[in-house]
Amino acid sequence: QVQLVESGGGLVQAGGSLRLSCAASGSTYSISTWGWFRRTPGKEREFVAALTWGGSTTDYLDSLKGRFAISRDNAKNTVYLQMNSLKPEDTAVYYCAADRGRTTMIEGRAAYWGQGTQVTVSS
Numbered sequence: 066q067v068q069l070v071e072s073g074g075g076l077v078q079a080g081g082s083l084r085l086s087c088a089a090s091g092s093t094y095s096i097s098t099w100g101w102f103r104r105t106p107g108k109e110r111e112f113v114a115a116l117t118w119g120g121s122t123t124d125y126l127d128s129l130k131g132r133f134a135i136s137r138d139n140a141k142n143t144v145y146l147q148m149n150s151l152k153p154e155d156t157a158v159y160y161c162a163a164d165r166g167r168t169t170m171i172e173g174r175a176a177y178w179g180q181g182t183q184v185t186v187s188s
Contacts, residue, residue: 066092066177067092067095067096067176068090068091069087069162069178070087070179070180071159071179071180071182072085073085074184075184075185077151077185077186077187078186079151079153082150082151083148083151084145084146084147085146085148085161086143086144087099087144087146089142089143089163090142093142096165097117097118098115098117098118098166098167098169098170099135100115100116100171100175101135101161102162103155103158103159104157104158104160104181105156105157105158113125113126113129114126114133115135116135124171132150133146133148133149134146146159148184151186155184155186156184158181158183158184159181159182159183161178161179162175162177162178163175163176163177164176164177
């Protein structure tokens with residue numbers, strides 16, 4: 066089992082930045098891919114970004130490339146999502162996820178999920 070706890074969400078003005086953190090514990094040695102998703106009321110959960118073990122491969126939702134960046138601190142067992150130039154449409158609950166497979170992650174079928182952290186961008 067892997068436990069994921071997100072933090073770093075909050076209220077920010079449009080154009081601002083936030084960095085989300087996802088602290089992982091448990092059997093993290095079994096995980097090869099880490100990811101972030103988001104969900105807004107009335108919409109499906111949306112893939113945001115993914116990173117493979119070692120950071121050799123990253124994937125992003127096309128519309129977020131250049132503004133969002135996923136990274137990992139192996140020593141701290143923590144995954145980050147740096148979000149810049151935030152827009153009101155980025156307002157959502159952001160979820161951290163972990164899985165053994167990259168494809169499974171991107172398709173939203175990750176095995177492990179955090180509880181989510183709210184990000185609100187005001188105009």
